[in-house]
Amino acid sequence: MKMIFHDLGQHEYAAWVEAPQEEVTVISDNGTIRHCTGCFGCWVRTPGVCVLKDGYHNMGELLSKCDELVIISKCEYGSYSPFILNVLNRSISYVLPYFSTQSGETHHRKRYDHQFALSVHFYGEDLTEAEMETARKLVAANSVNLYSIGNNVYFHNSLQAVKEVLA
Amino acid sequence: MNIALINGSPKLKKSNSAIMLGMLEPLIRTGHEITTYHPNKKPLTPEQYSELCRMDVLVIAFPLYVDGIPSHLFRMLVALEEYMKAEREGDIYVYALINNGFFEGQQNHLALEIIQNWCSRCGLHFGQGLGQGAGEMMGFLAKVPVGRGPLKNLGRAMQGLAGNIHSRSVDESMLFNPNFPRFAWKFTATHSFWNATAKKNGLKKKDILRRL
Numbered sequence: 001m002k003m004i005f006h007d008l009g010q011h012e013y014a015a016w017v018e019a020p021q022e023e024v025t026v027i028s029d030n031g032t033i034r035h036c037t038g039c040f041g042c043w044v045r046t047p048g049v050c051v052l053k054d055g056y057h058n059m060g061e062l063l064s065k066c067d068e069l070v071i072i073s074k075c076e077y078g079s080y081s082p083f084i085l086n087v088l089n090r091s092i093s094y095v096l097p098y099f100s101t102q103s104g105e106t107h108h109r110k111r112y113d114h115q116f117a118l119s120v121h122f123y124g125e126d127l128t129e130a131e132m133e134t135a136r137k138l139v140a141a142n143s144v145n146l147y148s149i150g151n152n153v154y155f156h157n158s159l160q161a162v163k164e165v166l167a
Numbered sequence: 168m169n170i171a172l173i174n175g176s177p178k179l180k181k182s183n184s185a186i187m188l189g190m191l192e193p194l195i196r197t198g199h200e201i202t203t204y205h206p207n208k209k210p211l212t213p214e215q216y217s218e219l220c221r222m223d224v225l226v227i228a229f230p231l232y233v234d235g236i237p238s239h240l241f242r243m244l245v246a247l248e249e250y251m252k253a254e255r256e257g258d259i260y261v262y263a264l265i266n267n268g269f270f271e272g273q274q275n276h277l278a279l280e281i282i283q284n285w286c287s288r289c290g291l292h293f294g295q296g297l298g299q300g301a302g303e304m305m306g307f308l309a310k311v312p313v314g315r316g317p318l319k320n321l322g323r324a325m326q327g328l329a330g331n332i333h334s335r336s337v338d339e340s341m342l343f344n345p346n347f348p349r350f351a352w353k354f355t356a357t358h359s360f361w362n363a364t365a366k367k368n369g370l371k372k373k374d375i376l377r378r379l
Contacts, residue, residue, distance in 0.1 A: 035239040037207075038178040038230065044365040048379045061379040076245060077284035079235050086238035096376065097361045099269070099353055106269035106353075112378055130287070134280045141234040141277060
């Protein structure tokens with residue numbers, strides 16, 4: 001399965017795609033997402049699933065069935081946009097609370113024997129070099145923590161440019 | 168000076184960000200007006216955003232989330248940028264207090280960079296950031312004086328930060344581990360925190376490991 005996380009308006013994204021694609025799970029903002037409250041419930045109360053039942057509670061399970069994750073996000077200060085951050089914050093059940101040490105750094109252990117390819121398409125009109133550098137490093141760090149098969153980062157100066165690449 | 172302490176933890180009750188702000192406040196209280204904000208409980212009001220534009224110093228405390236900033240706080244920062252551009256008149260210095268769940272405080276460096284980039288967009292001065300590793304330990308160290316034992320590095324850094332806030336100085340950021348052996352931290356975190364908390368919830372270790 002391929003997954004797409006995007007922060008476009010739902011109608012805007014629908015206009016990009018001529019027909020719904022099978023085998024593609026799209027995660028977008030329907031206005032109901034709640035922010036992670038740091039309760040660790042997805043690790044020690046209902047392992048693998050978030051306790052906030054808002055339709056975004058099964059992100060970890062979805063990632064475990066995904067072969068390719070594509071993120072489309074506005075780049076803000078070298079980070080993802082608030083909605084994409086929100087989704088990623090709600091995805092930590094994909095890994096375990098337990099720790100492992102890799103190259104001298106602590107990370108969470110894998111819950112699943114599974115890996116997906118990660119591509120991130122950032123858009124924004126006047127991104128600075130510093131912001132793009134931070135964003136590249138952020139995706140690389142996420143890639144390590146999510147055990148993705150490498151990572152690819154692209155920058156686009158408009159949404160139209162993203163559409164031309166992805167549509 | 169007017170100083171805003173922004174608790175960016177998403178936790179509604181006890182948080183490590185609140186502990187860190189609680190350590191800092193007595194060091195900067197004298198001679199300054201301090202106001203605390205909790206954007207986790209409900210979004211800031213337009214009046215509160217405007218207040219922040221009139222501050223001399225912002226101290227933003229938060230936990231590292233997925234190598235960056237928790238989404239609710241980030242949403243607030245995005246909104247605050249617009250207020251800053253429209254309403255700010257004086258110089259504002261920004262200081263960051265970050266804690267992360269992993270042992271190495273160094274892993275906070277990207278969140279610091281994001282705060283620095285945000286300052287640049289808003290026209291604010293980035294003063295200094297502190298990044299404490301193994302932040303979840305702090306909740307269990309309430310009786311340990313700051314600057315002693317596992318909190319030795321934090322105590323020293325906090326003194327320096329307080330001095331920089333008093334003088335609105337720019338200084339090098341400091342990212343550090345607790346003064347505690349990594350193996351002991353990992354053992355304690357696994358058995359006395361994760362497994363013990365799961366047990367209280369009626370779960371066994373095999374339940375924590377479950378796959379869906």
